Amino acid sequence: MSISLRPGGRARRSAFGRxxxxxxxxxxxxxxxxxxxxxxxxxxxVVVVWGCSVLIFFALHALPSDPAQAILGKQATPxxxxxxxxxxxxxxxxxxxxxxxxxxxxxxxxxxxxxxQQPVTVELMPALEDSLCLLAATxxxxxxxxxxxxxxxxxxxxxxxxxxxxxxxxxxxxVPEFVIGIVLVIVFATVVWRVLPAVALLxxxxxxxxxxxxxxxxxLTLVLAVVPYLYRLVRGTMIDVLESEYVTMARLKGxxxxxxxxxxxxxxxxxxxxxxxxxxxxxxxxxxxxVEYVFGYPGIGTLxxxxxxxxxxxxxxxxxxxxTAGVVLFNLTADVLTVLLTPKLRTGGQA
Amino acid sequence: xxxxxxxxxxxxxxxxxPGPLRVAWRRPQTKTGALIAxxxxxxxxxxxxxxxxxxxxxxxxxxxxxxAGAPLGTDYLGRDVLSVTLDGGRSLLWMAFAxxxxxxxxxxxxxxxxxxxxxxxxxxxxxxxxVLYAFPxxxxxxxxxxxxxxxQALIVLLVxxxxxxxxxxxxxGITLEVITRDFVNAAAIIGIPRRTILVREVLPxxxxxxxxxxxxxxxxxxxxxxxxxxLGFGVQxxxxxxxxxxxxxxxxxxxxPWCVLAPIICIALFAIGTNLIADGISRSVAGIDREIxx
Numbered sequence: 325m326s327i328s329l330r331p332g333g334r335a336r337r338s339a340f341g342r343x344x345x346x347x348x349x350x351x352x353x354x355x356x357x358x359x360x361x362x363x364x365x366x367x368x369x370v371v372v373v374w375g376c377s378v379l380i381f382f383a384l385h386a387l388p389s390d391p392a393q394a395i396l397g398k399q400a401t402p403x404x405x406x407x408x409x410x411x412x413x414x415x416x417x418x419x420x421x422x423x424x425x426x427x428x429x430x431x432x433x434x435x436x437x438x439x440x441q442q443p444v445t446v447e448l449m450p451a452l453e454d455s456l457c458l459l460a461a462t463x464x465x466x467x468x469x470x471x472x473x474x475x476x477x478x479x480x481x482x483x484x485x486x487x488x489x490x491x492x493x494x495x496x497x498x499v500p501e502f503v504i505g506i507v508l509v510i511v512f513a514t515v516v517w518r519v520l521p522a523v524a525l526l527x528x529x530x531x532x533x534x535x536x537x538x539x540x541x542x543x544l545t546l547v548l549a550v551v552p553y554l555y556r557l558v559r560g561t562m563i564d565v566l567e568s569e570y571v572t573m574a575r576l577k578g579x580x581x582x583x584x585x586x587x588x589x590x591x592x593x594x595x596x597x598x599x600x601x602x603x604x605x606x607x608x609x610x611x612x613x614x615v616e617y618v619f620g621y622p623g624i625g626t627l628x629x630x631x632x633x634x635x636x637x638x639x640x641x642x643x644x645x646x647x648t649a650g651v652v653l654f655n656l657t658a659d660v661l662t663v664l665l666t667p668k669l670r671t672g673g674q675a
Numbered sequence: 676x677x678x679x680x681x682x683x684x685x686x687x688x689x690x691x692x693p694g695p696l697r698v699a700w701r702r703p704q705t706k707t708g709a710l711i712a713x714x715x716x717x718x719x720x721x722x723x724x725x726x727x728x729x730x731x732x733x734x735x736x737x738x739x740x741x742x743a744g745a746p747l748g749t750d751y752l753g754r755d756v757l758s759v760t761l762d763g764g765r766s767l768l769w770m771a772f773a774x775x776x777x778x779x780x781x782x783x784x785x786x787x788x789x790x791x792x793x794x795x796x797x798x799x800x801x802x803x804x805x806v807l808y809a810f811p812x813x814x815x816x817x818x819x820x821x822x823x824x825x826x827q828a829l830i831v832l833l834v835x836x837x838x839x840x841x842x843x844x845x846x847x848g849i850t851l852e853v854i855t856r857d858f859v860n861a862a863a864i865i866g867i868p869r870r871t872i873l874v875r876e877v878l879p880x881x882x883x884x885x886x887x888x889x890x891x892x893x894x895x896x897x898x899x900x901x902x903x904x905x906l907g908f909g910v911q912x913x914x915x916x917x918x919x920x921x922x923x924x925x926x927x928x929x930x931x932p933w934c935v936l937a938p939i940i941c942i943a944l945f946a947i948g949t950n951l952i953a954d955g956i957s958r959s960v961a962g963i964d965r966e967i968x969x
Contacts (some may be wrong), residue, residue: 350757374807494704496952499943500898506921506939514928575941610813614902628814629906632821644814651810 365659368653376648377641381425381481383638385418385587412438425641435589440633445640447627455612455623457532461539462546462608467601474558474597475590478566486559493552501611505545505618518598524619542619549611550604557600562593595665602658606651695883708951714762715945720763721884726757730762731913737856738927738934749819750924750929756966763916767904768945771896772824776854777836778896779889784879785839786846787873790854808858812837813899830909834899838892846881857938883956890953902959917942 326532410417413424429434434444459625477486496504504522524538565571566589574588616625624643629638699705727746728734733753734745741748747756789797790872816833823829853859854877862872903909904918915923917938924934 372806376810379815380818384822443784494950494954495943495947498894500902500946502902502921503898503939503942506925506935510932510935511930515932594883613813613817614906617906628817632817633907635821640818644818645812648810 341633362660365656369656372652373645373649375661376445377421377426377429377645378634380641380644381422382418385421412618415488422428429645437631437639439636440637444639445673447639448624448646450640451622451624451627454526454621455616455625456545458539458542458612458616458621459605459608460622461552462600463605465543466547466550466604467597468569469547470554471558471590471594471597473551473555475562475585475593477555478559478593479585481563489555490537493581494546496552500614501545501549501574502614502618503614504548505541508541508545509618522619524621526622531638538621542615542621545615545618546608546611549615552606553598554597554604558593558597561596562589565593582665597666599658599662602654602661606658607649609647609654615651684707695956695959696886701872702955702959703952705955705959708948708953708955710948711944713953714949715764715941716768717950718761718941719768722761722764726755726758726761730754730757730915732758738924738930740931741933746865747937749934750931750934751927756924756931756934756937759915759920759940761772763920763938764941766910766914766916767802767897767901767918767942768836769829770831770900771893774834774896774900775838775893777831777835777893779842779885780836782842782888783846783885785914786843786847787850787877787881789843790847790850791869791873794799802842807836808840816899816903817906817908820903825908827910828901830900834896837899838896842885842888842892845884847897849881850882852899853877878944887953887957890956894946894949897942897949901942902914919950 336527413421425435436442437444439448473489477483478490480486509522510516512520520540521538522541524535524542525533526535526538548574558631570582571589574584579587585666610625613625613628615621616623617629620626624646628643628647630636631643707728713787727744729755733887734755735749736741737749737753738803739745739749739753745755745757745759745844750756750759786801804892805875816837819833820826820830839960859872859876862876863869867875901916905922907919907922910916910919912919912923920938923934924931928935
């Protein structure tokens with residue numbers, strides 16, 4: 325603990341000086357949100373991505389591993405190794421390697437894969453498309469499902485559906501995604517029934533949506549991993565809203581239950597859900613790495629695990645940065661959506 | 676009259692409200708969770724003593740179904756599934772406990788220091804943790820593990836560091852609220868040093884939410900560590916653990932489902948047990964559902 329004690333005079337005035345009173349929330353705009361606040365968040369996001377690029381690059385280049393050795397194998401002669409190192413620029417100082425790499429990256433040159441000798445984009449783009457299809461399908465199923473389930477369980481609180489869903493969600497949030505995936509393989513692809521393929525091998529350059537049977541199990545795994553979190557959030561906010569005064573007011577006016585729920589309760593309960601959905605998407609970016617591996621789905625996660633096992637540093641770098649940028653982007657979307665949807669924040673706390 | 680007035684404070688003291696842990700224990704899910712988790716821990720610790728065969732001994736052809744010699748059949752090399760399963764829990768469990776203890780312990784310290792200092796140090800700690808938070812964490816773990824070789828201590832360290840941002844954020848939030856209360860002020864007025872205030876007055880008030888954190892992170896540690904080992908970045912053959920077993924035996928699923936089911940059941944039981952404990956404690960504190968995103 326490196327805490328230095330402040331002079332006693334201040335301590336006597338109040339225990340924790342500035343800590344008293346309201347904590348200024350730095351993540352939210354203070355007065356009137358506008359383009360300026362959003363721009364600040366974008367700038368912060370760029371800084372985070374840049375920080376991660378530094379971290380990834382120096383981790384990959386400073387750590388004791390020799391890509392030249394990995395490419396040429398153990399039998400390579402020292403001359404061949406030295407030649408390859410100078411060809412790849414590995415003999416230059418790390419800083420200069422980083423600067424030229426960053427410069428190329430900003431100009432759109434992502435480098436060449438050590439494994440295939442082709443530009444990284446050749447493998448990256450189709451993998452990215454496939455992964456985005458997976459994410460889009462997961463979001464398109466899980467968000468409406470979570471809203472429906474959350475609203476129903478909040479309306480019939482402590483009913484059979486509510487208790488059952490809570491129990492199942494406790495089980496599903498506990499087990500890791502790959503276990504959910506394997507259990508689905510056991511149930512739907514091998515032991516119990518054989519109705520769906522256990523591996524999602526898509527033909528090259530195929531549109532994943534035209535192979536729904538291949539997409540089914542990976543999407544179902546991700547849906548089962550995500551819906552428990554999302555639906556409980558909807559349920560929680562929906563319960564709060566249903567107990568609020570304006571819903572009581574709407575009921576006292578004699579509005580039908582349907583109107584009360586659809587017009588007054590649900591729209592307000594969904595504000596935190598938009599934010600949570602964006603956060604869930606960023607969580608899924610980590611989740612797809614394992615789930616794609618389970619099903620052999622040719623997405624960006626499989627690209628990453630393959631690149632890691634073949635020590636293909638340019639590919640690892642680019643994929644990691646794409647994933648980081650995705651997380652930052654989704655979190656940014658979450659913040660912006662929250663501000664745009666909350667009147668109190670939009671007007672800087674005056675509403 | 677005066678004697679009665681004197682006994683009042685004594686009696687209220689004796690009928691003190693039960694602590695949050697006691698309330699949590701009354702909930703069925705806490706008891707069930709504790710039972711399941713302890714059962715799995717016992718299985719992992721005592722397993723090697725109960726195993727009918729050695730974990731590296733070949734007892735039959737690969738993927739043969741259950742028989743008298745191998746109650747759950749054999750795995751991809753022809754080893755007894757029951758013995759390998761009983762042997763494969765220790766590494767996963769100690770790594771999960773070590774990573775969680777490391778992450779939660781250091782996270783609490785960072786969060787309290789940040790909330791306490793409320794100056795440049797606070798900003799520095801929290802912004803650095805934000806960067807870590809923005810990273811799809813499994814990518815970072817994979818990166819380091821693949822480059823430095825799969826080393827159990829390294830995995831523990833990386834997984835522990837992964838929990839820092841969340842724990843520090845929670846701790847900081849609660850600490851900021853607790854230090855505005857009157858008893859903290861009172862302690863400061865009678866001249867107790869701030870460091871002592873933090874440890875003696877503030878920390879006890881954080882204990883219940885942090886227990887929830889601990890149980891949740893333990894669940895997630897089990898998930899992350901077993902996923903790493905499933906991907907082949909954890910223990911290396913011929914050693915085996917529950918995560919690696921699932922991956923190695925996937926091809927024989929149709930011939931002998933037990934070689935995948937046994938490790939899956941073990942991982943799921945432990946994770947569900949700790950998750951039930953977390954749920955029981957958090958409900959007894961908040962009275963409502965917790966909504967914590969990973």
